[in-house]
Amino acid sequence: MAEEKDLAGIQRGHWQDTYTAHPGMYGERPSAPAVHAVGVFRSAGARDVLELGAGHGRDALFFAREGFAVQATDFSSVGLEQLRSAARAWDVEERVACAVHDVREPLPLPDASTDAVFAHMLLCMALSTKQIHALVGEVRRVLRPGGVFVYTVRHTGDAHYGVGTTYGDDIWEHGGFAVHFFPRDLVDDLAVGWSLDEVFAFEEGDLPRRLWRVTQTLPR
Incomplete structure (x- = not known):
């Protein structure tokens, strides 16, 4: 438990420093999974979106520009301040709410209060399997019946799997990022009690990173 807390604190500090040194580090263009998610969310009739691990906000801002009301959370206050500034610049400030939050804690939303949840590479941060299950349980709690969860994760076929410092539980640190x-x-276990609509393999970045894009729907 102490080791998990130490790793979490180290990673939070690393992300704070990274966003400070590289403002808007991922650019303004939305990620490919976010572009895909817009179509999924619209098909499901979603009006509001919770983004977990929003960072400096390229995807949260895209959802807002597409007309969704967005609740953006991240454990980096630096990243979220950059998001707020960008929301003002894009004139979508009224559709974006930000909250500093660590997903190791319960989500700061009431039960059945959002239509859709999006998380690009948040679930594959330095979280234990137990913490990931608890987080998906929280996602289930805050989604309305028929709500959709779209998330992406790096998987064990990635080139960095098994490289660097290991913390057990398939957690590896390389270049400062765990x-x-x-x-x-694990994908299948997280979908128990949901409709697992899609597990789509894709690549991103220069390495490239190898990921799955997962879409699952809460029963009505």
Whole structure:
């Protein structure tokens, strides 16, 4: 438990420093998974979106520009301040709410209060399998019946799996960033009680990173 807290604190500090040194580090263009998610959310009739691990906000801002009301959370106050500034610049400030939050804690939303949840590479941060299950339980709690959860994770086929410092539980640190690489059975376990609509393999970045984009729907 102490080791998990130490790793979490180290990673939070690393992200704070990274966003400070590299403002808007991922650019203004939305990620490919966010572009895909807009179509999924619209098909489901969603009006509001909770983004977990929003960072400096390229995807949260995209959802807002597409007309969704967005609740953006991240454990980096530096990243979220950059998001707020960008929301003002894009004139979507009224559709974006930000909250500093660590997903190791319960989500700061009431039960059945949002239509859709999006998380790009948040679940594969330095979280234990137990913490990931608890987080998905929280996502289930805050989604309305029929709500949709779209998330992406790096998986055990990634080139960085098994490289660097290991913390056990498929967590490896390389270049200062700790990643929980997902085996396929973890994806299936997280979908128990949901409709698992899609597990889509894709690549991103220069390495490239190898990920799954997962879409699952809460029963009505």
